[in-house]
Amino acid sequence: MADSALKNQLTEAMKDAMRAKDKARLGTVRMALAEIKRIEVDERIEPDDSRVLSLLEKMIKQRKESLRQYEEAGRTDLADIEQAEIAVLQEFMPAALSEQELDAIITQALSDTDAKGMQDMGKVMAAVKPQVAGRADMGAISQTIKSRLSNI
Incomplete structure (x- = not known):
C-alpha cells in the first residue's frame, strides 16, 4: 500500500524536529502521527491524503x-501552547x-445541483466539500450556502 504524501511529510517533519531538538514542534507532529496510526490500527486501512x-x-x-476556552478563562499559558x-x-x-475562489465554487455548485431552495442544502454541500476540504472553514461555507439558498 502506498503511503500518503502528507503522512510522509509529517514523518519528515518529525525527524527534522528531532534533529533540531524542537520539543514543542516534535510533540505536535508526533500527536498528529499518532492519530494517523490510530486510524490505521482501528480501521485497518492506510489513510489517503484526503483522510x-x-x-x-x-x-x-x-x-x-480549546484556545477560545483558555482565553476566556484567562489562562494565557495554556492558550499559547494551543496557538503554537x-x-x-x-x-x-x-x-x-x-473569498472570490470560494464564491466561484459555491456559485458553480448551486448551478450544477440545480438548487431551488433550502431542501437542496445537502446536495450543494456535497458538491462543495471535496473542492474546499482543508482549505476553508466548512461552518462559514455552510452559512454562505444557507444565505444564498434562502434568497433563491
Missing part, C-alpha cells in the same frame, strides 16, 4: 476551541481559498 487532511482539520478545530500547536498543524494544510 489525513480531514484529520488535521479536526485537530486544528479542537485546538481552536495550531501553527504547526496549519503548516501541513493546503493554502486557504480566497
Whole structure:
C-alpha cells in the first residue's frame, strides 16, 4: 500500500524536529502521527491524503476551541501552547481559498445541483466539500450556502 504524501511529510517533519531538538514542534507532529496510526490500527486501512487532511482539520478545530476556552478563562499559558500547536498543524494544510475562489465554487455548485431552495442544502454541500476540504472553514461555507439558498 502506498503511503500518503502528507503522512510522509509529517514523518519528515518529525525527524527534522528531532534533529533540531524542537520539543514543542516534535510533540505536535508526533500527536498528529499518532492519530494517523490510530486510524490505521482501528480501521485497518492506510489513510489517503484526503483522510489525513480531514484529520488535521479536526485537530486544528479542537485546538481552536480549546484556545477560545483558555482565553476566556484567562489562562494565557495554556492558550499559547494551543496557538503554537495550531501553527504547526496549519503548516501541513493546503493554502486557504480566497473569498472570490470560494464564491466561484459555491456559485458553480448551486448551478450544477440545480438548487431551488433550502431542501437542496445537502446536495450543494456535497458538491462543495471535496473542492474546499482543508482549505476553508466548512461552518462559514455552510452559512454562505444557507444565505444564498434562502434568497433563491
